[in-house]
Amino acid sequence: MISVENAINIITNEATQLKDEKISIDKCLGRITSINIYANINNPPKNVSSMDGYALSLASLKSLNSLPIKIIGESAAGKPFNKTVKNNECIEIYTGAEIPKGLDIILLQERVKLKNGYIVSTDQNYKQSQYIRKKGSNFKKGSLLLKKNNIVTARALGLIISSDHTHIKVFKKLKIAILASGNELRKAGSIYKNGIISSNTLLLKSVIESFGGETYDLGIARDNSSSIMRKLEKITKYNILITTGGASVGKHDLIKKVLENLGMKTIFWKVAMRPGKPLIFGKLKKTLILGFPGNPVSTYVSALIFLKPLINKYNKIINNNEYKFGILNKPLIKNDERQEYLRSEVYLKDNNYFLSPVSAQDSSMTSSLSRAQGLIIRKPFAKALNKGNKVLFILFSDMHTLI
Numbered sequence: 001m002i003s004v005e006n007a008i009n010i011i012t013n014e015a016t017q018l019k020d021e022k023i024s025i026d027k028c029l030g031r032i033t034s035i036n037i038y039a040n041i042n043n044p045p046k047n048v049s050s051m052d053g054y055a056l057s058l059a060s061l062k063s064l065n066s067l068p069i070k071i072i073g074e075s076a077a078g079k080p081f082n083k084t085v086k087n088n089e090c091i092e093i094y095t096g097a098e099i100p101k102g103l104d105i106i107l108l109q110e111r112v113k114l115k116n117g118y119i120v121s122t123d124q125n126y127k128q129s130q131y132i133r134k135k136g137s138n139f140k141k142g143s144l145l146l147k148k149n150n151i152v153t154a155r156a157l158g159l160i161i162s163s164d165h166t167h168i169k170v171f172k173k174l175k176i177a178i179l180a181s182g183n184e185l186r187k188a189g190s191i192y193k194n195g196i197i198s199s200n201t202l203l204l205k206s207v208i209e210s211f212g213g214e215t216y217d218l219g220i221a222r223d224n225s226s227s228i229m230r231k232l233e234k235i236t237k238y239n240i241l242i243t244t245g246g247a248s249v250g251k252h253d254l255i256k257k258v259l260e261n262l263g264m265k266t267i268f269w270k271v272a273m274r275p276g277k278p279l280i281f282g283k284l285k286k287t288l289i290l291g292f293p294g295n296p297v298s299t300y301v302s303a304l305i306f307l308k309p310l311i312n313k314y315n316k317i318i319n320n321n322e323y324k325f326g327i328l329n330k331p332l333i334k335n336d337e338r339q340e341y342l343r344s345e346v347y348l349k350d351n352n353y354f355l356s357p358v359s360a361q362d363s364s365m366t367s368s369l370s371r372a373q374g375l376i377i378r379k380p381f382a383k384a385l386n387k388g389n390k391v392l393f394i395l396f397s398d399m400h401t402l403i
Contacts, residue, residue: 001272003380004305004339010267011281011306014288015313018171018239025161028152030212031170032315037146039163042136047099049075051131053108054119055099056090058128063088068118075100090119099132106131139163149316151212173214174314177238178204179231181221181245181255182294199366200244200292200299207303210400211311213240221246228258235262236285239314242307245294248278255291256280264289272380274338275363276302295363301341301375304399322398323377326353328389335382343372346395355393373397 002010020034049055060069069090075081077096085091085100093099093106108131111124124130139145145163146156152170160168178201185198198220205215216238221228223246235241246255260266264282271279275298280291288310292302312318326346344355355376358368374395385391396403 001270001277001338002268004271004273007268007271007279007281008306008309011288011290012309012313014267014283015310016286018174018314020169020171022167022169024167025157025165028160028168028170029154029157031152031173032212032317033146033148033150033152034169034171035148036144037160037165037168039139039141039143039145041164042141043138043162044133044135047135048077048133049093049095049097049099049106049131050133051106051108052094053092053106053131054090054112055093055103055106056085056119057087057103058105058126060088060090061105061122061126064119064121068115068120071114071117071119104128104132151317171315173212174240174311175216175238176208176213176240176242177216177218177235178208179218179221179228179241179243180294181223181228181243183223185220185245187220199296200294203296203300204242204244204303207300207403208307208311210402211308212315213311223254225254225258225261228254229262232258232262235289236287238287240307240310241284241287241289242303243280243289243291244299247280247291247293253278256282259284259289259291272338273301273305274340276305276341277338279306293363296366297343297363297369300369304375304394304403305341308399322394323392324353324395324398325390326355326393328376328385328387328391329354329356331387332357332376332378332385332391334384335378335380337380339380340376340378340382342376342378343368344374344376344393345371346373346393353393353395355391 056069067088069088071092072089073081074092075097076094080098081091081100085103105126107122107124111122112119113121145159180198180201184195186192186195188197201217208215218231221231243255246253264284266282269280270277278293279302282289292299342357344357346353346355358372360368374393377392
């Protein structure tokens with residue numbers, strides 16, 4: 001068995017460069033930029049008002065006590081005032097409207113006194129350029145908006161499209177195939193009522209798509225070589241193959257043997273962790289292969305610990321530190337030689353996280369996984385812990401809100 005840290009390093013070092021593609025901006029949410037994105041225009045494109053009021057020159061205000069300022073028109077967003085505004089003249093202006101040349105201050109409508117179409121006084125504590133959004137103050141043409149190797153968020157999309165981009169370059173999505181195996185598995189809603197409903201494929205599909213991959217369901221293979229071979233005939237067209245089940249040492253665990261017969265080079269088999277020990281990692285031509293155990297919790301934990309950093313490495317995203325420290329609500333016994341990931345309920349109180357490991361830690365117990373909000377991480381041979389001790393943990397919502 002190899003350590004978790006060693007396994008992560010070996011797996012992520014096999015990631016290669018993804019090709020990129022230019023796609024419509026409305027399809028880019030969650031994608032990864034392959035180049036820097038620069039502004040095509042200034043924003044705002046002209047000086048505009050940030051408030052409703054009156055646009056005029058600061059010079060006009062110097063003689064306001066003796067010479068009222070005449071209102072000669074208005075400027076609204078999308079309907080600018082195109083005539084010249086002279087000294088001791090002004091226009092009514094609305095938020096977002098273009099400011100005519102030569103005008104350098106906005107008087108708020110509630111700060112002026114009007115009489116017969118003139119401003120006769122103001123109680124505004126004014127200064128030059130007040131309530132004016134300068135041309136390019138949000139961003140200037142040619143300025144960097146989003147660096148390469150960044151996730152395109154909803155906030156980034158709003159910025160990018162406002163700079164007049166209709167298409168941007170992003171990395172192509174990883175193509176990740178999923179194969180479930182086991183004689184006992186059946187699809188939900190199947191006419192066959194015996195056996196276990198296959199849940200790992202949907203679980204993995206959800207996790208992978210949350211992390212930015214594109215999934216392909218290869219179905220369910222039976223525990224015989226010919227069934228597995230048929231399902232894996234064209235796997236080299238995918239970047240990654242994930243299998244679930246058939247990874248251990250039993251008579252019917254045939255995944256590793258069949259993949260090796262197809263030409264897979266086994267890089268390692270078995271990791272010192274719980275759950276998820278019988279994990280296979282190999283390579284068939286350019287396709288990376290991760291063979292996860294069949295129990296759903298093992299599959300889920302393996303996806304978080306190994307698959308997310310691999311996807312991030314392909315997309316050239318630096319792995320964020322998603323580990324936290326919290327306070328244990330119940331004692332834990334001494335750990336053995338394997339790194340342990342304990343499902344735990346987590347809550348925040350007085351700026352501290354408190355963790356209560358769920359009682360059912362069997363790797364088939366999806367009910368306890370769904371109740372948990374995180375995983376306590378226990379290093380190999382970790383000493384026994386008491387209530388109140390600090391523990392290292394992963395908060396699921398830090399990895400993605402939907403996982």
